[in-house]
Amino acid sequence: MVNEPSRLSAQDWARAALEAIAKGGLAAVAVEPLARTLGVTKGSFYAHYRTRDELVAAALTEWTRSHGADGLSWYADIADPEQRLRELVTAVVQAVQPLAPSVHLSLLGDRNDPRVRDAVRQVNQARLEVLTQTYRELGLSPERAASRARVAYAAILGLMHLAQTDPDGTDPAVLADEATAAFLPRA
Template structure:
């Protein structure tokens, strides 16, 4: 909880809205419950945003930024095989069983143009990273793009299973298996 005298930033509101989206999609973004979560009055919200739509746009922008920023740490790994292994491992090992996911929650709101754009941007950044890595591993551009799509689909599927199935194998075991599969030619 935030002390009422503590000044929240617009980013604080966007982050709590993003957590609400992960928990329940866009419908979960409501000013009064978010203010309670932050331990402030809704007046704090209006110091930063005119309305809920602005907050949703800011939360989605925060998600896109976080996703792109997260990829940057892998882009600096010179060895493409190690980059791919570490990327797969990081994604699957950081997923907590039954934990909410922004990406999965947004699928329920995929008809909203703001959501479509944010998901498209995140998907594009992730696919570009994977395709580039596969090109560096020696695949042709077309084959690298295809392999990137299959690997990304598997990552999303494994992430979904890890988050929704309490009996799923440990994320570390899934990461090791995924790395073995997606590092073969």
């Protein structure tokens, strides 16, 4: 059954574009294949966007919102910094399914596109701010907190990459516990 164009929102199209980006980068965002995936005609697309570039911009805005400051607000509200760190790491490790595509990692292949560079910068900045604040609350100086946040974030991105490329890797719960233990400052 084909959905009526009016039933799909601009956000539905943006989310479909994000799924395409995760699987194949910006080049995978094409109106006809997305319309087929969504079960609609191209007319549905044009009811919301004038151009593919508008859709790409909307998809990047959605990703920045959902994976940047807005998406992290729940974690930032966790009062105990050790628990916050544990929840962040667990969410990353357990949410990424083996061999599942990642928008973040796929966007790195398009990092020369200024829109992508800006979106990745915004998401990275929001994530680093939460991690830096967490390490400050765990007792590290501002400089050490910022450095530790960068190292932890680099490791988290590495864990995302491993989860995508190593289907026989360690159990996600065990990996989350080990990563959290490694990321916590020692007394």
